[in-house]
Amino acid sequence: MLFDLLERLSSLTRVWYREHPMLTDLQPIQLSALMYLGRCNRYSDTPLAVTEYLGLTKGTVSQSLKALEGKGLLVKQPDDKDKRSVHLKLTQPAQALLNAVIPPDFLVAATHRMGADARVLEDLLLQLLRDVQRGEDVPGFGLCRTCRFHQNVEGRAFCGLTQEPLEQREVELICREHQLPEHA
Numbered sequence: 001m002l003f004d005l006l007e008r009l010s011s012l013t014r015v016w017y018r019e020h021p022m023l024t025d026l027q028p029i030q031l032s033a034l035m036y037l038g039r040c041n042r043y044s045d046t047p048l049a050v051t052e053y054l055g056l057t058k059g060t061v062s063q064s065l066k067a068l069e070g071k072g073l074l075v076k077q078p079d080d081k082d083k084r085s086v087h088l089k090l091t092q093p094a095q096a097l098l099n100a101v102i103p104p105d106f107l108v109a110a111t112h113r114m115g116a117d118a119r120v121l122e123d124l125l126l127q128l129l130r131d132v133q134r135g136e137d138v139p140g141f142g143l144c145r146t147c148r149f150h151q152n153v154e155g156r157a158f159c160g161l162t163q164e165p166l167e168q169r170e171v172e173l174i175c176r177e178h179q180l181p182e183h184a
């Protein structure tokens with residue numbers, strides 16, 4: 001039953017995106033890569049992280065990233081410390097595109113009609129996701145502010161893993177190094 005519901009909602013979402021007039025030029029995998037890059041932090045915007053997140057082969061992801069680069073939707077930037085590593089940065093048109101299509105209108109309207117129940121549902125789905133991640137040992141890709149390494153040092157967000165300060169906006173992004181606190 002739960003599976004049927006999740007599958008139906010995923011299917012509706014896929015159809016909505018496939019039929020969206022602003023997205024006719026993008027393959028589903030290209031859109032998924034853009035969506036991920038629009039939500040991830042600076043430790044997670046590499047081709048390898050996109051591959052892990054989407055659960056696809058390196059070759060498939062690499063082709064999609066090249067296509068996105070060709071469309072002017074992302075640029076590659078060498079890492080400041082490790083010149084062999086690159087970061088994938090969304091361009092302004094890509095950001096504007098994501099702002100226009102996320103979240104899907106039908107979902108916004110439905111959650112608005114549900115009122116407070118929508119918040120309860122969100123919490124329950126988060127609980128489900130955490131349980132699956134814990135049980136299956138899959139990569140975290142969780143929200144920075146819920147990570148066990150997330151700290152507050154002298155009033156500023158700080159990553160205990162990388163030992164680097166975090167900007168306020170970064171605590172709302174997802175990270176491939178994320179780990180849940182033991183008690184979560």
Ligand code: SF4
Nearest residue numbers: 144147149150159175
């Ligand atoms: S605190 Fe956790 S989620 Fe945030 S940047 Fe560090 S490792 Fe990533």
